[in-house]
Amino acid sequence: MERVPVLSLGDALLVSIQVDLDDETVLALQEDLADRIVSSSARGVVIDISGVEIVDSFIGRMFGSIAALSRVLDAETVVVGMRPAVAITLVELGLSLHGVRTALNVERGLAIVRKLTTARDTRVAEDDDESIDDFGGEGGDVVAAPSRP
Amino acid sequence: MTTAEQPEELAISSGDDVVRVRQLVRSRAQAAKLSLVDQTKLVTAASELARNTLIHGGSGRVLVESLSRNGRAGVRAVFSDDGPGIPDLQLAMTDGWTSGGGLGLGLSGSKRLVDEFDIDTEVGRGTTVTVVKWTR
Numbered sequence: 336m337e338r339v340p341v342l343s344l345g346d347a348l349l350v351s352i353q354v355d356l357d358d359e360t361v362l363a364l365q366e367d368l369a370d371r372i373v374s375s376s377a378r379g380v381v382i383d384i385s386g387v388e389i390v391d392s393f394i395g396r397m398f399g400s401i402a403a404l405s406r407v408l409d410a411e412t413v414v415v416g417m418r419p420a421v422a423i424t425l426v427e428l429g430l431s432l433h434g435v436r437t438a439l440n441v442e443r444g445l446a447i448v449r450k451l452t453t454a455r456d457t458r459v460a461e462d463d464d465e466s467i468d469d470f471g472g473e474g475g476d477v478v479a480a481p482s483r484p
Numbered sequence: 485m486t487t488a489e490q491p492e493e494l495a496i497s498s499g500d501d502v503v504r505v506r507q508l509v510r511s512r513a514q515a516a517k518l519s520l521v522d523q524t525k526l527v528t529a530a531s532e533l534a535r536n537t538l539i540h541g542g543s544g545r546v547l548v549e550s551l552s553r554n555g556r557a558g559v560r561a562v563f564s565d566d567g568p569g570i571p572d573l574q575l576a577m578t579d580g581w582t583s584g585g586g587l588g589l590g591l592s593g594s595k596r597l598v599d600e601f602d603i604d605t606e607v608g609r610g611t612t613v614t615v616v617k618w619t620r
Contacts, residue, residue, distance in 0.1 A: 336500075355506065358499040358535075389506065389524055391531040392589045420524040428528060428593040429579055 339364045341371050347379040347448050348372065348410075349441065353386040361397045368401055372408045379448030380405050383441050385416030395430040402435045411451045412436065415444035491549035496537045496563070505534040508548050509561055516550055516557035518619055526559060526617040529594035533563045533613050536590045541565020541611060551616065558599075558618040566610040573605060 336359040342349045348371055354360065368380060382398065384390070390398075402412040413436045417425075425432065438444040494505055509530040513523040530546070537544040544565030551558040570576045579592045591613075595601040600616035 355503050357503045388510070389528045389531060391528050391535070392593060393531075393535060418524075420521045423521050424524045424528045424597065427525065427596050428532075429589045429596070430593070 336360050336363065338367070341367055343371075343375055343377070344381075344445070346377060346452065347381055347445060348375065348377045349381050349383065351383040351386065356387065356394055358393055361394055365397060365401055365404065369404055369408065372405055372410045377410050378452040379410055379445070380412040381441055381444040381448060382412065382414045383416045383444075384414060384421075385418065385440075387418070387421065390417075390421050390425055390430075392428065392430055395425060395428075395432055398432060398435050411448050413438050413444040413447050415439065415441055489550055491547055493545055493547045495543070495545050496534050496565075497543040498538070502531060502534045502538060505546050505548075505561075506531050508546075509559065512548055512550055512559045513617070516559050516619060518557075518559070518617060522617055522620070525597040526561075526615070529597040529615055529617075530561050532590045532594045533561070533615065536613070537563045537565045537611075540570075541567030544610075551618075553618075556618050558616055560614065560616045562612060562614045564610065564612040569607040569609055569611055570603075570605040571607050573603065577603075 336357060337354050339350055339352055339354065339360060342351075348368065350364065350368070371377065372380065380401070382401070398412075398414050405412045414432070415438045417437060436447060438447055492508060494508060495501060496505060506527050510523060510527045513526050518526065534546060537546070542565065544563060544567070546564075547562045549560050551560055575581055577591050577595070579589065591603070594613075594615065598615040598617050600614070602614040603611065605611040
C-alpha cells in the first residue's frame with residue numbers, strides 16, 4: 336500500500352493522486368483527510384486526479400464518501416482534473432458521482448472552495464459586515480474623484 | 485519471461501492483485517492498439533471484475549490473452565473463482581442490485597464497457613466471467 340500525501344494550501348488541503356490506487360490506499364486516504372481537516376481546520380479539500388488512469392466504482396464511491404465526510408467536518412471537497420477517457424468510462428459504467436463537486440483543474444477547484452466558504456462565512460457573519468462596507472465606500476470615493484469636474 | 489502473444493495468468497487474492505490485473509490488462513490493451521477510451525473502459529471493467537472475484541469468490545485468477553480476428557486485434561480477460569456462485573444471475577446483472585455493500589454496478593457496468601461479455605456460474609462451484617474488447 337502507498338500513502339497519498341496531503342498538502343496544506345492556505346485554508347485548503349490539496350491531494351494529488353499520482354499512483355495506481357488500490358483499495359487500502361483509498362481507505363487510508365479517507366482517514367488521513369478526516370484527521371487533517373480537523374487538525375488544520377481546513378475549509379476545503381481539492382483532490383487532483385489528473386494522474387489517475389481509471390476510476391472504478393470503488394474509487395468513485397470513495398470520492399463520494401470523502402465529500403460527505405468533509406461536509407460533516409465543515410469543509411468542501413472538489414475533485415479536479417478528471418481525464419476525458421475516465422469521464423466517458425464513468426458515465427457508461429453508470430457512476431454519476433452524486434454529491435461530488437468537480438472542476439477542470441486545481442486552480443478552479445481552489446476558486447470553488449474559496450467561493451463556497453466565503454458565501455457560508457458571509458451568511459454566518461451577516462451582522463458583522465459594517466467594517467467591510469466602510470472600507471468599500473472609501474475605495475469608491477478615491478476611484479470616483481478624478482472624473483469630477 | 486513471456487512474449488506479448490502468450491496468455492498470462494495472475495492470481496487474485498489481495499487488493500494489490502487487483503492493481504496488478506489492471507496493469508496487465510492495460511499493457512495488453514496498449515499492445516493491441518485500442519484507443520485510449522477503449523483501453524480505459526476495458527481496464528475499468530477488469531478492475532470491477534477482479535474485485536468481484538476477490539470479494540464474492542474469496543479469491544481466484546484471471547487469464548489475459550491477446551486476440552486477432554479478421555484483421556482486428558483484441559484483448560480477452562477470463563476471471564474465475566471457486567466461490568459460492570451466483571444464485572440469481574438475472575438479479576445480479578441488474579443495475580444497482582448489490583450483495584456486497586457496493587453500488588451494484590460491477591457486473592452490469594462492466595458489461596456495458598466491453599464488446600463481449602459472458603458469465604458462467606453455478607451455485608457451489610464458482611463463477612467465470614469472460615470479457616473481450618476489440619479495436620474499432
